[in-house]
Amino acid sequence: MTAIETRGLTKRYGSETALEDLDLTVESGEVFGFLGPNGAGKTTTIDLLLDFIRPTEGSATVLGYDTQEEADAVRDRVGILPDGFDLWERSSGYRHLEFALDSKGVDGDPDALLDRVNLDRADAERPVGDYSKGMCQRLAMAMALAGEPELLILDEPSSGLDPHGIRTMQELIREAAARGTTVFFSSHILGQVSAVCDRVGILEAGELVTVDTIAGLRETAGVGSRLVVDVDDLPRATAIDLEPIDGVVDADTEGDHLRVAYTDPAAKARVLHRIVESGTNVCDFDVVEPTLDDLFAAFTGSDGSTRPVDTAGELEPTRAPDGPEPVISDGSGDPQITGQASDIAANGEGVDR
Amino acid sequence: MSAPLIARKDFEDAVRSRMIWAVMAVFVFLMVVISAGAATNGLEDAEATEIISLVANVGGQLMIPILALLVGYMAIVGERQSGSLRVLFGLSHNRWDVFIGKLASRLGVIIIATVVACLVALGMVVALFDSFPAQELVAFSLLTVLLGMVFTSIAVAVSAMASSRMQAMAGAIGSYVVFTLVWHPMSAVIHYLVEGGLPGYNAPEWYFFLLRLNPLAAYTQVASELADQFIWGIVGWEGTVEDVPEETLQEPNALLLSERVSGDLPLYLHDWVAVPILLLWIAIPLGIGYWRFKRADLN
Numbered sequence: 001m002t003a004i005e006t007r008g009l010t011k012r013y014g015s016e017t018a019l020e021d022l023d024l025t026v027e028s029g030e031v032f033g034f035l036g037p038n039g040a041g042k043t044t045t046i047d048l049l050l051d052f053i054r055p056t057e058g059s060a061t062v063l064g065y066d067t068q069e070e071a072d073a074v075r076d077r078v079g080i081l082p083d084g085f086d087l088w089e090r091s092s093g094y095r096h097l098e099f100a101l102d103s104k105g106v107d108g109d110p111d112a113l114l115d116r117v118n119l120d121r122a123d124a125e126r127p128v129g130d131y132s133k134g135m136c137q138r139l140a141m142a143m144a145l146a147g148e149p150e151l152l153i154l155d156e157p158s159s160g161l162d163p164h165g166i167r168t169m170q171e172l173i174r175e176a177a178a179r180g181t182t183v184f185f186s187s188h189i190l191g192q193v194s195a196v197c198d199r200v201g202i203l204e205a206g207e208l209v210t211v212d213t214i215a216g217l218r219e220t221a222g223v224g225s226r227l228v229v230d231v232d233d234l235p236r237a238t239a240i241d242l243e244p245i246d247g248v249v250d251a252d253t254e255g256d257h258l259r260v261a262y263t264d265p266a267a268k269a270r271v272l273h274r275i276v277e278s279g280t281n282v283c284d285f286d287v288v289e290p291t292l293d294d295l296f297a298a299f300t301g302s303d304g305s306t307r308p309v310d311t312a313g314e315l316e317p318t319r320a321p322d323g324p325e326p327v328i329s330d331g332s333g334d335p336q337i338t339g340q341a342s343d344i345a346a347n348g349e350g351v352d353r
Numbered sequence: 354m355s356a357p358l359i360a361r362k363d364f365e366d367a368v369r370s371r372m373i374w375a376v377m378a379v380f381v382f383l384m385v386v387i388s389a390g391a392a393t394n395g396l397e398d399a400e401a402t403e404i405i406s407l408v409a410n411v412g413g414q415l416m417i418p419i420l421a422l423l424v425g426y427m428a429i430v431g432e433r434q435s436g437s438l439r440v441l442f443g444l445s446h447n448r449w450d451v452f453i454g455k456l457a458s459r460l461g462v463i464i465i466a467t468v469v470a471c472l473v474a475l476g477m478v479v480a481l482f483d484s485f486p487a488q489e490l491v492a493f494s495l496l497t498v499l500l501g502m503v504f505t506s507i508a509v510a511v512s513a514m515a516s517s518r519m520q521a522m523a524g525a526i527g528s529y530v531v532f533t534l535v536w537h538p539m540s541a542v543i544h545y546l547v548e549g550g551l552p553g554y555n556a557p558e559w560y561f562f563l564l565r566l567n568p569l570a571a572y573t574q575v576a577s578e579l580a581d582q583f584i585w586g587i588v589g590w591e592g593t594v595e596d597v598p599e600e601t602l603q604e605p606n607a608l609l610l611s612e613r614v615s616g617d618l619p620l621y622l623h624d625w626v627a628v629p630i631l632l633l634w635i636a637i638p639l640g641i642g643y644w645r646f647k648r649a650d651l652n
Contacts, residue, residue: 014444026355042652043652047439047651047652050439050442050443051442052442052650052651052652053650053651053652054648054650063499072445072447075443075444075445075446076445077449078443079443080439080442080443081443082436082439082440082443085435085436085437085438085439085440086435086436086437087437087440088362088437090365090366090370091366091369092649093360095365096364099358099362099444099566100444103355103358103441103445103446104444105445106607140440143437143440144443145443153443176435225533324504335482347393
């Protein structure tokens with residue numbers, strides 16, 4: 001069974017095209033990432049699926065129901081976390097959950113929902129007007145989960161969340177997927193999509209560029225992650241033959257750093273080990289993830305610089321090629337070596353309840 | 354049917370709004386002042402129905418429409434702009450539920466406000482006057498509640514059609530401007546085009562009917578008849594766009610509809626006709642508002 005199917009879905013506003021001829025199929029039970037810069041048409045697609053706006057051409061079904069003819073049936077079975085919303089600031093968190101459960105017509109336990117999103121029960125008694133952006137996001141997620149929807153549609157679910165909140169959100173998505181819920185979520189940050197998704201669709205300027213698995217994307221696009229190592233003796237380090245190491249595809253110098261491209265995350269440790277073994281001191285190291293820009297450049301054939309500055313500015317910050325300062329891990333990317341331990345810890349503790 | 358859920362939730366939020374309470378307090382306070390003023394006007398022969406003209410003037414023509422527009426204009430566009438409409442849709446509600454739920458809640462607020470105001474005025478009559486003309490006062494109260502519902506419906510309809518707060522505000526203010534500043538002069542212009550002159554004291558009956566199609570005019574016309582005393586509109590257009598004798602402006606009771614129309618009033622100028630007119634002013638804007646909301650791209 002397909003969870004989402006769109007055929008030639010097109011939305012135009014006057015002469016402006018927000019979405020062009022989208023053919024997309026999301027299978028039931030999968031976690032599908034919808035990736036693209038802001039303004040690419042992700043929210044337009046979601047709005048079309050929920051009959052918030054009407055297509056200029058084409059049609060779509062959600063869980064087998066036509067999005068226009070059977071919009072009510074769609075909404076009964078879907079949980080939504082929209083992008084950019086206000087809640088009713090004078091009502092308490094509990095009142096919101098009660099309203100959500102009543103609306104979905106189910107007898108649920110608000111506390112269970114609170115626990116799932118890691119929201120404090122004492123906080124749930126306060127009016128939502130006092131909440132931080134992250135708390136609102138969690139509450140809205142709890143509301144979306146009310147009634148165990150068959151499909152969760154999350155629009156930029158990690159906006160406004162701190163690294164811990166992002167990790168909770170990713171856990172929630174994995175947990176929902178484990179229960180058999182289909183998850184469709186949009187993001188403009190590659191790392192967040194790659195962390196949880198089975199498959200990814202890339203949207204740019206209203207057009208679907210490609211649909212593939214994360215690994216498949218990287219392979220096709222030929223952009224891998226890079227390890228940038230700061231060593232005390234560069235010539236000596238350069239002499240080390242790193243390329244035969246399993247998972248490493250390229251080793252080179254970049255400014256006064258060593259740059260190693262790899263496809264297998266485990267290669268990082270092997271590379272560092274090898275450098276240290278050869279008697280060179282590693283002063284610092286850093287992981288550079290391929291950005292959405294890199295992927296777009298690979299798929300669309302543009303070098304990214306032709307794109308409008310304002311769009312590019314919304315993307316995940318691209319590390320300056322010669323900037324040696326470490327990228328702060330926000331928990332969203334393929335974790336750094338140091339980041340990995342905490343990630344595993346977070347997974348181990350488990351938010352599954 | 355999830356409209357009752359939305360109505361309840363929206364009403365709770367409205368009740369928690371300090372703004373609504375502040376406006377209500379000012380409103381009730383004014384009612385008390387007006388009623389007290391009517392009673393202690395220094396007029397020996399002050400009649401209880403006099404309170405009708407005062408309440409109709411300040412309350413009916415000014416406070417209630419403005420309060421109703423204020424209560425209603427953000428009802429739907431507010432949720433649309435803040436994105437919480439998406440949350441509502443995600444919780445299985447559809448456009449009809451949202452529209453009806455919001456309308457019911459805001460109507461509830463304004464009905465309570467007008468009923469309280471009328472009860473205060475009635476209480477003042479009991480306290481300050483010897484007589485209690487129950488029939489007129491009750492009819493006037495119902496008419497006032499109906500007027501509040503008209504403006505709430507217009508505001509909610511505007512709110513459903515608007516895609517931004519500014520549009521909704523413009524629509525709400527615009528509707529009030531049309532009824533107070535545009536309608537009467539426009540009617541006079543139509544009269545000029547048809548009859549070749551400004552409407553005189555004994556203008557044709559259709560002209561009065563045209564004026565009465567304006568809900569505010571329907572309200573004041575009937576309130577005038579109930580009070581047996583001419584009630585001026587917010588702007589006294591009779592003195593500018595109509596060609597009526599100077600002395601009638603000094604003695605405005607001569608401007609009562611029943612005085613200006615010679616002989617028996619035609620059926621469509623009977624008092625009760627104001628009720629279907631006001632009801633149409635509820636139904637038609639809501640119909641158009643929902644029709645537009647149903648088709649709109651809500652983003």
